[in-house]
Amino acid sequence: MTKSYNxxxxxxxxxxxxxxxxxxxxVGTGAPCAAAMLAQKLNSPNLAIMFEAGSINPQLPEMPISxxxxxxxxxxxxxxxxxxxxxxxxxxYVDYTFLGGAQIDMxxxxxxxxxxxxxxxxxxxxxxxxxxxxxxxxxxxxxxxxVQDARRFVEKCEFITTPGWLQGxxxxxxxxxxxxxxxxxxxxxxxxxDFEPESKRMRIMSINPGYSIxxxxxxxxxxxxxxxxxxxxxxxxxxxxxxxxxxxDPHRYVIGR
Amino acid sequence: xxxxxxxxxxENTAMNIIKKGKGELFTDPDPDYARTxxxxxxxxxxxxxxxxxxxxxxxxxxxxxLALGGFGANRTPVAACHEILRQGRKNMGxxxxxxxxxxxxxxxxxxxxxVDAGYIVGLEARGLSPCARRYMQTGKVKVTEWTNYxxxxxxxxxxxxxxxxxxxxxxxxxxxxxxxxxxIECPYTGKKLALQPALYPDVAVIHVHESDVYGxxxxxxxxxxxxxxxxxxxxxxxxxxxxxxNEEIRRxxxxxxxxxxxxxxxxxxxxxxxxxxMAYEYFSDEEHLREWLKVEEDxxxxxxxxxxxxxxxxxxxxxxNKNGGMEKMLQLRTIEHLLHKEGRR
Numbered sequence: 001m002t003k004s005y006n007x008x009x010x011x012x013x014x015x016x017x018x019x020x021x022x023x024x025x026x027v028g029t030g031a032p033c034a035a036a037m038l039a040q041k042l043n044s045p046n047l048a049i050m051f052e053a054g055s056i057n058p059q060l061p062e063m064p065i066s067x068x069x070x071x072x073x074x075x076x077x078x079x080x081x082x083x084x085x086x087x088x089x090x091x092x093y094v095d096y097t098f099l100g101g102a103q104i105d106m107x108x109x110x111x112x113x114x115x116x117x118x119x120x121x122x123x124x125x126x127x128x129x130x131x132x133x134x135x136x137x138x139x140x141x142x143x144x145x146x147v148q149d150a151r152r153f154v155e156k157c158e159f160i161t162t163p164g165w166l167q168g169x170x171x172x173x174x175x176x177x178x179x180x181x182x183x184x185x186x187x188x189x190x191x192x193x194d195f196e197p198e199s200k201r202m203r204i205m206s207i208n209p210g211y212s213i214x215x216x217x218x219x220x221x222x223x224x225x226x227x228x229x230x231x232x233x234x235x236x237x238x239x240x241x242x243x244x245x246x247x248x249d250p251h252r253y254v255i256g257r
Numbered sequence: 258x259x260x261x262x263x264x265x266x267x268e269n270t271a272m273n274i275i276k277k278g279k280g281e282l283f284t285d286p287d288p289d290y291a292r293t294x295x296x297x298x299x300x301x302x303x304x305x306x307x308x309x310x311x312x313x314x315x316x317x318x319x320x321x322x323l324a325l326g327g328f329g330a331n332r333t334p335v336a337a338c339h340e341i342l343r344q345g346r347k348n349m350g351x352x353x354x355x356x357x358x359x360x361x362x363x364x365x366x367x368x369x370x371x372v373d374a375g376y377i378v379g380l381e382a383r384g385l386s387p388c389a390r391r392y393m394q395t396g397k398v399k400v401t402e403w404t405n406y407x408x409x410x411x412x413x414x415x416x417x418x419x420x421x422x423x424x425x426x427x428x429x430x431x432x433x434x435x436x437x438x439x440x441i442e443c444p445y446t447g448k449k450l451a452l453q454p455a456l457y458p459d460v461a462v463i464h465v466h467e468s469d470v471y472g473x474x475x476x477x478x479x480x481x482x483x484x485x486x487x488x489x490x491x492x493x494x495x496x497x498x499x500x501x502x503n504e505e506i507r508r509x510x511x512x513x514x515x516x517x518x519x520x521x522x523x524x525x526x527x528x529x530x531x532x533x534x535m536a537y538e539y540f541s542d543e544e545h546l547r548e549w550l551k552v553e554e555d556x557x558x559x560x561x562x563x564x565x566x567x568x569x570x571x572x573x574x575x576x577x578n579k580n581g582g583m584e585k586m587l588q589l590r591t592i593e594h595l596l597h598k599e600g601r602r
Contacts, residue, residue, distance in 0.1 A: 029381055029382040030382050051479075052405060053328040053329070053331070053355070053479045054328075054479035054480055054481060055479055061595060061598075065381065065382050065383065065541065065543065066328070066329045066330060066331055066357075066381045066382070066534070066541075067328075067381065068327075068328030068329050068331040068332075068355070068479055068481065068534075069329075069330075069331050069534045069536075069541065070478070070534055070536045070537070070540060070593055072479075073478055073479055073536060079478050079479045079480070080479070080480065081409070081479075081480045081481060081482060081484060081485075082328070082355075082406065082409045082480075082481045082482050083406070083409045083410065083413055083482060083485070086406035086409060086426075090406075090424065090425055090426075109430075113402065113431070113432070117394070119400065119435055120396055120399075120400070121395070121396030122393070122394055123394065124390070125377075125378055125389075125390050126378065126379070126385070127377055127378050127379035128353075128374045128375065128376060128377055128378075128402060128403075128404075128432070129375065129376070129402070129404035129405065129432050130355070130375065130379075130405050131376075131404065131405040131406065132404070133406075133426055133427060133430060133432050134405060134406035134407075134426045137426040137428065138425065138426065159431045160429075160430045160431045160432070161430065161431065161432050162430065162432075163428065163429045163430050166429045171429070172429065175428045175429030175449065176425070176428040176429070176440070176448060176449025176450070177425065177429060178425060253382075
């Protein structure tokens with residue numbers, strides 16, 4: 001079967017549907033930013049984007065390369081400070097965030113600090129938290145957009161940079177993180193996952209066109225739970241793809257990956 | 258009434274430390290230690306303009322703790338980073354607070370041996386720096402983990418003149434375990450809070466749009482944490498796109514980002530943030546930033562690249578001239594103002 005879209009386009013289109021009009025979103029560069037721009041151009045013109053470098057509700061003329069560059073602040077209602085943005089999240093004003101990482105575990109914890117070796121002498125040193133730990137601690141709903149791969153979906157993160165549901169159950173709130181916050185959904189090229197309400201373990205919600213539950217499980221390093229009813233994810237519409245390709249990412253910086 | 262009852266119930270309990278991170282605290286968070294320094298610092302509104310070479314010679318010393326303004330490769334004091342390499346500074350501490358191209362340069366010069374890591378090694382959407390990764394994987398650099406907000410909050414505490422501020426990040430993670438934060442029980446609410454110890458850098462370099470010769474500074478666009486950085490740092494070097502008159506500052510004081518008495522040196526360095534972005538002035542030179550990342554893959558070629566672009570350059574202008582000069586700057590101004598979309602050629 002030939003598909004008229006690639007994996008990245010699918011993930012962005014599906015993720016964009018989550019961002020309802022009038023909500024607030026703290027986001028970085030890349031695919032999540034593309035999803036936010038797509039949502040704004042489709043159904044959510046009043047989705048307010050905030051970037052950690054300080055800009056509030058910009059009108060992005062094109063994809064920013066850095067969350068602190070001039071595009072990220074283009075026609076914003078305000079350019080402020082990192083403290084102001086993070087504290088807006090900490091006060092409970094920010095609905096969504098999109099994060100990623102080198103590793104994600106069954107509770108949605110993320111590692112973007114190191115792989116292999118030890119902390120003093122890592123095999124691969126990665127950027128560390130950046131704003132991820134902050135957004136993941138403070139925003140109401142944390143979402144992840146990443147490729148389904150067993151090396152990425154691991155039994156246990158080597159380093160928990162950013163909190164998901166920590167050790168599951170009530171452990172996130174016992175650690176002191178704000179009540180009501182936590183991982184919400186994970187979007188991959190193969191499926192959409194959420195978290196089972198009691199155990200807080202990742203579970204399959206819907207399968208993307210062309211894949212099976214087995215494909216998803218085979219490309220995951222831990223046992224996934226399954227929602228009582230698993231649907232097929234609605235594929236990207238022609239309108240979604242047209243706007244994504246022509247208006248959001250015409251240079252294919254993200255969707256060309 | 259309910260709140261009052263809670264406070265009364267807790268008033269005899271000392272603040273309860275639940276957990277301590279095992280990371281090293283590289284700087285003293287004691288506000289009285291900082292006050293002693295600030296007490297002695299001159300408040301005179303005198304001409305502080307000087308060359309960047311002189312400013313780095315005078316105010317940046319081996320072994321001290323350095324922090325830089327800007328966010329990622331935006332409004333970053335790149336010219337100052339090059340000068341720090343040319344002068345061979347070593348064994349410094351460094352605040353890796355959204356550090357990208359600046360971190361890449363400082364790693365190339367092996368300037369620091371300890372770092373507070375908020376964001377390091379990467380250049381956001383551009384990828385990771387092979388040079389920075391190599392240096393951070395040698396085991397020679399002591400790393401204490403933080404987050405971007407933690408470092409903002411630490412500078413805020415410094416700017417406030419208190420030993421710490423409490424926040425609700427870090428909780429439950431390895432980022433906390435390898436930080437020098439502490440988790441305490443809030444004496445008012447019983448909630449768990451992470452303490453962010455005040456960061457008083459020995460020296461900060463901040464690149465800005467405009468300054469007068471006294472160091473009254475104007476920044477346009479996002480500030481990141483530079484308002485607090487200027488207030489918390491013991492010494493502040495300002496590099497500016499252009500000098501303006503004190504009369505212009507006084508004409509519209511609303512636009513002043515921070516005042517002269519915080520500032521020790523003012524250096525006029527046009528395009529001082531190149532190859533990064535300077536909001537409302539010029540966009541980043543993405544081609545040249547890619548060239549950095551590419552050439553770093555080969556340590557021998559990278560050494561030659563550094564020799565040509567930093568060590569053999571007298572100053573930032575020579576570096577710019579080697580990489581396209583005024584013609585390139587005009588291109589970057591065109592991109593910044595989106596004039597290419599209006600047909601400027």
